[in-house]
C-alpha cells in the first residue's frame with residue numbers, strides 16, 4: 376500500500392495501518408533518513424485507503440529514543456535549522472492525517488520520539504514506557520514541536536518543569552498527567568488493545584470523525600461550518616435514520 380522504506384515497516388489489518396520505526400539497534404533514533412522516509416510515508420498514508428493508524432517502535436526497548444545525537448553532533452546551525460524543520464514537517468503531517476492516529480509507546484519515548492508521539496491524536500503506553508524531553512541535558516532544546524504541544528496537554532507550568540529538568544516520566548505519571556491515556560502490561564497487550572479501540576471507534580462514521588478532527592481546537596466558527604457541512608453526507612442521513620428506525624447504522628465511511 377505504501378512504498379518500501381528501509382527504516383519503516385508498514386502493515387494493514389482490518390483497515391488499520393501500523394507504522395513501525397525500524398532502527399532497533401539505535402533504539403529507533405530519528406536520523407535524517409528516518410525523518411525523510413517518514414515524510415514520504417506520511418504523504419502516501421494521507422491518501423491510503425485505511426481508516427486509522429498505529430505508530431510504534433520496533434523491539435521491546437524503545438518507541439523512539441530521540442533525534443539521532445551522533446548525527447546532530449556535527450551539524451552547523453543552518454543544518455540544525457533544516458533538521459528541526461524536517462522534524463516539524465513530520466509532526467505536522469502526523470497531525471494532519473485524515474483519520475485517527477494513535478502512538479503506541481513501548482519503552483523510551485524521549486526527545487524527538489516524545490514529540491512525535493505528541494503529534495498523534497493520543498498516546499497509549501506499555502508499563503515500561505519512559506517519556507521525557509532530555510534535550511537540555513545535551514545542551515539542546517526540543518525542536519520537533521515539543522515546546523508547543525506538551526503545554527497543551529499538561530499545562531504551561533508543568534511543561535516548563537518537564538523541559539527545564541529534562542527528567543524522565545514513568546508510564547504511571549504519564550497517565551496521571553494525561554500524556555498517556557491508558558497503560559498496558561506489555562507491548563503485545565498494548566497493540567492488541569489499541570486495535571480493539573479502533574475496531575469500536577471505526578463503527579462510527581468516518582466522515583464525522585474526519586470533520587471532528589479537522590475542527591478540534593480551531594474555534595467555534597470552524598466548528599459550526601463543519602457542523603453544517605456534515606449535513607450533506609450520506610453518513611449523517613444514515614446515522615440519524617438508523618437511530619429513529621431503531622436499527623444499527625451502516626456507514627459508508629467515506630471522507631468528504
Ligand code: COA
Pocket residue numbers: 400401402404440441442443444445483485486487509510513515
Ligand atoms: N541518538 C543516537 N543514538 C542513540 C540514541 C539517540 N538519541 N539513543 C540511543 N542510541 C544508541 C546508543 O548510542 C547505542 O548505540 P551503540 O550500541 O552503537 O553504542 C544504542 O542506541 C543503544 O543505546 P544504549 O544507550 O546502549 O541503551 P541503554 O539501555 O543503555 O540506554 C537510553 C537507553 C535511552 C537511556 C540511552 O540510550 C539514552 O539516553 N539515549 C539518548 C536519549 C536522549 O537524550 N534523547 C534525546 C535526544 S535530543
